[in-house]
Amino acid sequence: MSHILPELPYAYDALEPYIDARTMEIHHTRHHQAYITNLNAAIKDKVELQQMSVDQLIRNLDEIPEEIRTIVRNHGGGHANHSFFWPLLKKDVALAGPIADAITADFGSFENFREKFTAAATRVFGSGWAWLTVDNRKLEIVATPNQDSPIMLGKIPVLGLDVWEHAYYLLYQNRRPDYIAAFFNVINWEKVNDNFLAAVN
Amino acid sequence: MSTDQHAVVSPLTLPSLPYPDNALAPVISANTLGFHYGKHHRGYVDNLNKLVAGTDFADLPLPKIISETAGKPDKATIFNNAAQIWNHTFYWNSLRAAGGGQPPALLKEKIEASFGTLDACKKELAAAAMAQFGSGWAWLVLDGDKIKVVKTANAEVPMTAGQKPLLTIDVWEHAYYLDYQNRRLDYVQAVLDKLINWDFAAENLG
Ligand SMILES: [Fe+2]
Ligand SMILES: [Fe+2]
Numbered sequence: 001m002s003h004i005l006p007e008l009p010y011a012y013d014a015l016e017p018y019i020d021a022r023t024m025e026i027h028h029t030r031h032h033q034a035y036i037t038n039l040n041a042a043i044k045d046k047v048e049l050q051q052m053s054v055d056q057l058i059r060n061l062d063e064i065p066e067e068i069r070t071i072v073r074n075h076g077g078g079h080a081n082h083s084f085f086w087p088l089l090k091k092d093v094a095l096a097g098p099i100a101d102a103i104t105a106d107f108g109s110f111e112n113f114r115e116k117f118t119a120a121a122t123r124v125f126g127s128g129w130a131w132l133t134v135d136n137r138k139l140e141i142v143a144t145p146n147q148d149s150p151i152m153l154g155k156i157p158v159l160g161l162d163v164w165e166h167a168y169y170l171l172y173q174n175r176r177p178d179y180i181a182a183f184f185n186v187i188n189w190e191k192v193n194d195n196f197l198a199a200v201n
Numbered sequence: 202m203s204t205d206q207h208a209v210v211s212p213l214t215l216p217s218l219p220y221p222d223n224a225l226a227p228v229i230s231a232n233t234l235g236f237h238y239g240k241h242h243r244g245y246v247d248n249l250n251k252l253v254a255g256t257d258f259a260d261l262p263l264p265k266i267i268s269e270t271a272g273k274p275d276k277a278t279i280f281n282n283a284a285q286i287w288n289h290t291f292y293w294n295s296l297r298a299a300g301g302g303q304p305p306a307l308l309k310e311k312i313e314a315s316f317g318t319l320d321a322c323k324k325e326l327a328a329a330a331m332a333q334f335g336s337g338w339a340w341l342v343l344d345g346d347k348i349k350v351v352k353t354a355n356a357e358v359p360m361t362a363g364q365k366p367l368l369t370i371d372v373w374e375h376a377y378y379l380d381y382q383n384r385r386l387d388y389v390q391a392v393l394d395k396l397i398n399w400d401f402a403a404e405n406l407g
Contacts, residue, residue: 030383072333126336126355127374128243146335164335165374166383174240174375 002040003079005033005055006142008086015089018182020171023176028086031166035078035147042071059151077147081129085160089160090188097160098200099193106139113183114138116141117161124163134199135159158195203204213263215246216290216392228391231378240316241375242289249282263287264360271361284356288338288369295368305400308367308406315348323393326370330389336373341402342366367402382400 008028013021039057043049045066057064057076064072094108095103103142107113113132119132120143122129128145133155142150150157164194215304218238223231249266253259258266258279266267266283270276303311309319317324322341330339337354342364351359359366377388 026382034383125277128335149283165378169375170382172377173236176246 002044002193003036004087005029005036006083010090014031015091016184018186019089019168023168023170026170027166028082029161031164032079032082034080035075038071040077042068042075054083055151057091058149073152074147077149077152079111080151081147081160081162085155085162087191088159088188089186090191091186093187093189095187095189097189099189099196102139102196109132113141118177118180121161121163122177127164130161130163131155131157133157134196137200156195156199158199159192187188206259208275212263212298213246213286215243215251216293220298225296228237229296229377230380233377235372236379238289238293239376242286245282245285245289249286251277251280252279267358268360281356284358288356288358289371291366292338292369292371294397294401295370295398296392297401298396300378300396300398301394302399305330305403308403310346315391322350325391326393327386330370330372330387337369338363339372340366341368343406365405365407367405368397368399370397391392 002024008024011021012024013029015024026166041056043057046068049064054076057072058080061069061073072081100110103110103113107116117130117132120141124143126145128143129150131142131144131150133140133142133150135155139158140155141153142153144150144153148190150160163176163179168176172179172182218234222234222238225234230240253266258269262268263283263286267280267287270280270283273280303309304319312319312322316325326339326341328349331350333339335354335355337352337357340351340353340359341347342351342359344364348367349364351357351362351364370389372385372389381388
């Protein structure tokens with residue numbers, strides 16, 4: 001089985017004006033596709049690895065043959081992270097449900113969560129991601145470099161933000177903080193809530 | 202109330218670009234250089250000045266700040282900003298309008314001794330630039346008396362590995378995204394064919 005590019009659950013212009021259609025199209029059809037192409041090339045002679053989902057591949061990197069481990073980490077990670085990211089984006093979804101209560105319980109307030117998440121995403125030096133994860137039923141904010149996933153750390157992501165420059169450069173150039181602020185207008189909290197419930201149940 | 206007299210005098214200033222911001226077009230647009238030099242490079246200078254103000258680092262020259270903070274996790278932010286200032290200045294000098302072509306004789310000889318041909322050297326530089334996953338730099342360096350190609354992640358510099366940089370190519374996405382988007386290879390090849398400043402690399406041979 002080779003991995004294929006998942007379709008976006010919305011049109012490329014669905015997140016305008018916060019994330020522009022051109023960025024979405026290049027990000028999806030070029031960057032995400034390249035991770036998949038490189039992952040498929042790395043496992044093309046490894047029949048047993050081809051049976052595994054991408055999340056299974058990156059969960060136990062120690063068990064991946066050494067000669068392709070870095071490729072699976074980088075490009076498998078890239079495939080997993082982007083597949084996770086796209087459904088997290090949708091305009092006009094209110095924060096509600098158990099995830100809302102958990103954020104208040106674990107961060108004191110939504111504003112405090114937002115501040116801490118923004119700081120983590122701003123501080124990533126170079127390319128990487130900021131995440132909200134569940135570990136032992138508790139929410140925490142985590143940053144990872146490049147295409148490393150919280151799954152590689154044994155944590156379950158419920159929300160993630162791509163802060164590679166390719167995610168925002170066409171619209172925001174050097175202004176990553178503006179992109180992070182815009183992201184808060186396109187978080188699909190229903191999906192985040194589903195991710196949270198799946199993680200704690 | 203503070204006055205200008207009490208304001209901290211920043212020890213570091215942004216070096217000027219060695220050419221106008223449209224000099225590298227169309228390979229690197231004036232738009233890209235405007236952001237890259239005017240926002241990114243300037244941002245590293247502003248950040249570092251804030252970070253070192255009132256510390257022992259404030260009086261040190263840039264290369265000393267870099268060597269004193271390299272490999273120290275608790276000094277990573279200072280290292281990152283200091284090294285990025287140095288890397289970008291070195292990058293601007295590694296490029297010039299109507300660059301590319303043939304290196305000066307002595308450098309060419311050394312390149313051929315290490316790589317066989319100039320073309321093989323350029324191919325290895327392009328391969329290093331492509332293989333740098335995420336943000337970073339591709340370098341031509343002098344290691345002992347041998348010329349080598351290396352890559353570094355994020356702000357890392359070859360000097361910490363005892364190598365002497367001869368030239369560099371920035372492969373952070375901001376270096377090429379407005380002009381090339383995901384097509385890093387097109388950017389790198391155009392830089393190697395049309396902008397690379399072999400004279401600068403030859404001067405760095407010492
Ligand atoms: Fe991305
Ligand atoms: Fe740069």
